[in-house]
Amino acid sequence: MWSYYPDLLARPVPRYTSYPTAAEFTDRVGEAYLGHALDAVQPGQPVSLYVHIPFCEEICWYCGCNTGRSNKAQRLTSYLDALHAEIRTVAQRLGGRARVERIAFGGGSPNAIPPLEFARLVDEMMLAFNCGAPVLSVEIDPRGFDQRWAMTLGVSGTKRASLGVQTFDPAIQAAIGRVQPRDLVVSAVDRLRSNGVRSINFDLMYGLPGQDRALLEQTLDEAIAMRPDRIALFGYAHVPHMLPRQKRIDATHLPDQAERFAMAALGHDQLVAAGYVPVGFDHFALPHDDLAKAQLQGTLRRNFQGFTEDRADVLIGIGATAIGQFPHLIVQNDKNSGRYRMRAGAGRLTGERGILRDADDQRRGAIIEDLLCGRAANVGTDLHRTDLRAGLAPFLERGLATLEGNSLRITEQGRPYGRAVAVLFDRHRALSQQRFSSAI
Ligand code: SF4
Structure with a gap:
């Protein structure tokens, strides 16, 4: 304890x-620096790609991601066109030198776009980049995850998926603006597994309004019963001065720091007792999973996606706000969706802020x-x-x-x-x- x-x-x-950290980024480092960093990638160098899809069907009140409603077809289509353009621009700049070993789709909720559009993005990347059989991973909102989506993931060869779960308690779900019945998560897990996804992560949270240790324990019990390969147990950070959408959350029902600590400790002990290996300070993985192996073998890494077994020194961000990491440079793409679409559509790199390391x-x-x-x-x-x-x-x-x-x-x-x-x-x-x- x-x-x-x-x-x-x-x-x-x-x-x-x-x-x-991103707090140190400046607009003095942007497009030109990204271009030089791409030019410096060596033949055969392993590279990972991150593709940002900034859309969700519903916006959760606690969310800190750059995302917006996916209800405007025109906005979605023009963003996807920009993504395709950016993929071609980055690939051209790399000239086939990089060996793409991982492609991660995050957001937002990648499954807020039609599955056919996801398949088109994967196809474009497979053709544009020097890919062998990259590990494909995707973040999923269980609420919009139907059989068509699951089959698309299966056909594309996606092997990893991360589900936004947060809590199974209905009252807390209502208090954070994410109502998501348990059965939706159960069927999403079934669909993913029957379509060949072999590593499933649940994102869970402690420190939520009205949550106490007993309610967290219950959520963890329900999660453990589904045996996700990985669990990330994040502490909810209430920062409405930075994330105005959090103003809808009633702060008077938030647990204090002592209770938050007790919840984090309970989560750790419960997951370890259930056979999970603690990874970093907030992840857990079953011993067969690559993340647990990386922790045990001392090869764990940390990047913008959290703790990872990915050992590539170069991560290229594609999409608005996506962040790329190179040993000497961190660079973030334009956050402004309109400007991002214009730049990408004009065949330009979209790096806009960053820092030289x-x-x-x-x-x-x-x-x-x-x-x-x-x-x-x-x-x-x-x-x-x-x-x-x-x-x-x-x-x-x-x-x-x-x-x-x-x-x-x-x-x-x-x-x-x-x-x-x-x-x-x-x-x-x-x-x-x-x-x-x-x-x-
Ligand atoms: S589904 Fe995920 S990314 Fe979308 S608003 Fe909710 S927490 Fe944020």
Whole structure:
């Protein structure tokens, strides 16, 4: 059982899906930098692609994604045309050098577009890029996931799917604007499995309005009964000043930080008892799954999609707001859907904001990734800093981290404190006033 130390969780911290974080992006780094980074991809270099579909049938009140209603056919069609154009532009720039090993569709809800359009996108990418048999993955909203969609995934060879579930409790579903009867999730899982999808993830949440430990336990029991290969258990971050749609959520019914910590601890213990391997600070996977293997073998990575077994150093984002990651560069495509469509349609790359990662950023990024992925991080270069030693001391004293020589590691007890340790290596946090959410 984890111990609760509120003083160590008081500071809001980034989720570190990249370092530097998106809060450090500037508009000085954009299209031209992306072009140079694509030009520098070496022949045969493994590359992953992420395709963003910013549409959903219904918008959930808690959602932090860039997405909008899919009810306007013209908007959807012109976005898809832009995506096809961008795929051709990026592929041309790569000139067949990159070896595409993974293609992930996220959003939004990729199944907010017609299944035929998904198949067309997959076909376009298979033809445009140098693909062998890439691992295809897709995020799914169970509410719009019918048999036609499941069969399309089967025919395309999609092997991984992630379902937005959040909670099975009907009252909490109503309180967060996502009403989704359990049977929908059951039938989505059945359809995915019978069409060859072999790794299914559930996204679940704790810290929701009106949720207590007993209700979370019930949701976890129901999830475990369906045996998803992976479960991501996220803490709900209530930040209506940044996400106005969250204003519809009644904040008076949100659990406090002590209860949130207790929920995260309960989730961890319940999932571990059910045979799941804890991965990073908020993912769990059954031992046969590649994510669990990556955690156990020390090869886990962290990128914009969260914890991943993907080892490629280059991730190319396609679609509005999609983020690309290169060792020396992070770049985000235009967030403005109209501008994105115009640029992509004109055959231009759409990178609009980002940051160059200098050698120090890359070193610090490696430390943060190692810590969050459960590996020993070499922190020798930083140990002379008195502020760092002072910052680390309470974590070391309480057994939440160990320091042997230059090797710093988060312990099993320290799992919920990983981000609070990682932030000590973030040189930008001292400079930025950007607000983040609690580490738990
Ligand atoms: S379905 Fe997913 S992406 Fe769409 S609004 Fe709900 S949480 Fe956001």
